[in-house]
Amino acid sequence: MELWFTERHTPNVKFSIKVDHQLYSGNSEFQRIDVFDSKEFGRFLTLDGYMMLTEKDEFIYHEMITHVPMAVHPDPKNILVIGAGDGGVLRELTRYSSVENIDLVEIDELVVEVSKKFLPTTACRFDDPRVHVYYEDGVKFIRRCEDKYDVIIVDSTDPFGPGEGLFTKEFYGSCFKALREDGIMVNQHESPFYDEDAAAMQRSHKRIVESFPISRVYQAHIPTYPSGHWLFGFASKRYHPTKDYNAAKWSMLGIRTRYYNTQLHVGSFALPNYVEELLKDVE
């Protein structure tokens, strides 16, 4: 018997992982949630059939979306995380002792419950006393916030489905308003490779550029996401991601990472020419 999970990356490209067995399948108000176990990638979580994380490569995504803004901001105390019900971003954030408060806004409570039960590698810090979880639409939550957060991490799903509001100009504008005067917003920025993903990436980049004075993009290599080449957006009111980056200071914190390091931090902002062009087209 062979059981395979397959995700369509484009109408003409498929990506498959051989499944050992399925651990969970259920429908929430918002989406279908599945957890599988596999020989190659360990456990993995999918929402509406789209890959969210695997135990084998999630560290790349979670380290890159978290440590880049945390290393640039000189004193991040109050953090807002939108999405991220799997807990991976929380795991990385709670390693900073300077952080005083983390608000996590996840629209789907069932994602958190399922993650706590089946994905202990990521959902391991929900009980940290600094963490406060709100089950609410991020678009709604942030509308009411003003001049409040040092860092906002937008760990969204894709620009369709329940997460699509997190790719809109009204949302990025609300984030700008919710940040303190030197705040930083980082977001999951899709991939530049396949046409449809690239178009979505350009659309959100355009909207962020229009909302923030500083807006740069950095990359990482994530094997289980379409094309494996993934981008993150770095939007900021004051700090430049590399010019205002104090590598020595971050190293002093002694946070052990498997993907992120201070050289990679700077290097990740160096993008291939075709990506630079895609970005320039909309800037």
Added chain:
Amino acid sequence: MALSQVDAPIYEALRRLRRMRVVPFDVPGHKRGRGNMELTEFLGEDCMNVDVNSMKPLDNLCHPVSVIRDAEMLAAQAFGAANVFFMVGGTTSAVQSMIMYACKEGDKIIMPRNVHRSAINALILTGAVPVYVDPDVNRQLGIALGMSVAQVEQAIKDNPDAKAIMVNNPTYYGICSDLKRITELAHEHGMLVLVDEAHGTHFYFGEGFPTTAMAAGADLSSVSMHKSGGSLTQSSFLLMGERINSDYMRQIVNLTQTTSASYLLLSSLDISRKRLALSGREIFAQTVEMAEYARDEINGIGGYYAYSKELVNGDSIFDFDVSKLSVYTLPIGLAGIEVYDLLRDEYDIQIEFGDIGNILAYVSVGDRKRDIERLISALAEIKRRFGKTETGMLTQEYINPIVAEAPRKAFYAQKRSLPLSEAAGNVCSEFVMCYPPGIPILAPGELITPEIIKYIRYAKEKGCQMTGTEDINIERLNVLV
């Protein structure tokens, strides 16, 4: 076998036809789409397959005797009407048929001036003469309200020979008149009651909505099933009460109706009627819940005023349709039309319309909670990024017209073209309106005043989409010689 609301006779007949695999040597010439592959790829094979012409198994809208008649009977049951016609020329054709039924040349019809252009068009076609009742106006919001009962009573007294009274119920903004009392008054004086219920389909199926035309005892009503009812654009219902001779009405409808009615439109009416009859209550409860939520949140932003039942005054605002999301925008220093444009240009959100002081976002069961959140957040962002002080905003929205000539006479009269700046003091021979909502600022036969010119210029400057005049740029007006 007796039919019930779970049936959809036209839809079922089309499905049967599809299974029969009849070889088409009739129109339409695309032959189930095979003759026009680009269109078929765009619209889908299933859609092209049922784009067929009248034939025995499918009945004929001009003279229905089988499945269309059955479907119309089911619709009549669902709406509580004596008879219902399926209309494929939009609610415009239903409104025109109502007036053409009630009035011949020279007959008087009492109506509020803030009717849709389709009603005044019907006056041009029939030669009926309008007796306008000036609607009450809310000065703060700058919107026309319903007709007050006292004004209707006065109009009846002054024009005892009028044949009919026409009522907008609800208005675009969701405002209802005292339809029951107006109907009683009209019937006491032998006049028919015609209701433009274009925006009121859901009143028939939801709970807690204002009174429907049929429940109020009105004689005729035009219902835009394609607005809140979920059918395809351009499909509509004409509802008839007991006093209406439906066979004569069919002749009236056939004067202007196509003889090749689209089965896409007809089946969409049939399926939508079934859907609302079976689950309209839950559908509209959800719609109202979303509209109420949005209203509370928008009022929480500050500046904006999303109004509702608190406006009810027992007369010219006899009731309010809470499924409507109308928002007054002037306190944030932006005209409704400016907010409308910003929503689309900056935030990719298309709303129904914006006028001088208000916007209307159309909420329906097709909406998702997350889209409502986007709309609210976009409004909050517009206030943060573009908000100004309120000074210098024109508030006056509705201007009472001065009628100098009957619409038909003015439309066909000798005329000349004048630049806008020189037009004041003349009688206009054409329409000027913002679309949407399509309520004329000037109609044929009305006096052009400096106030109206100022309004037209302001609306143009703010970016309203103006229509109606022969001059496509609205820089000149046709006036009577």
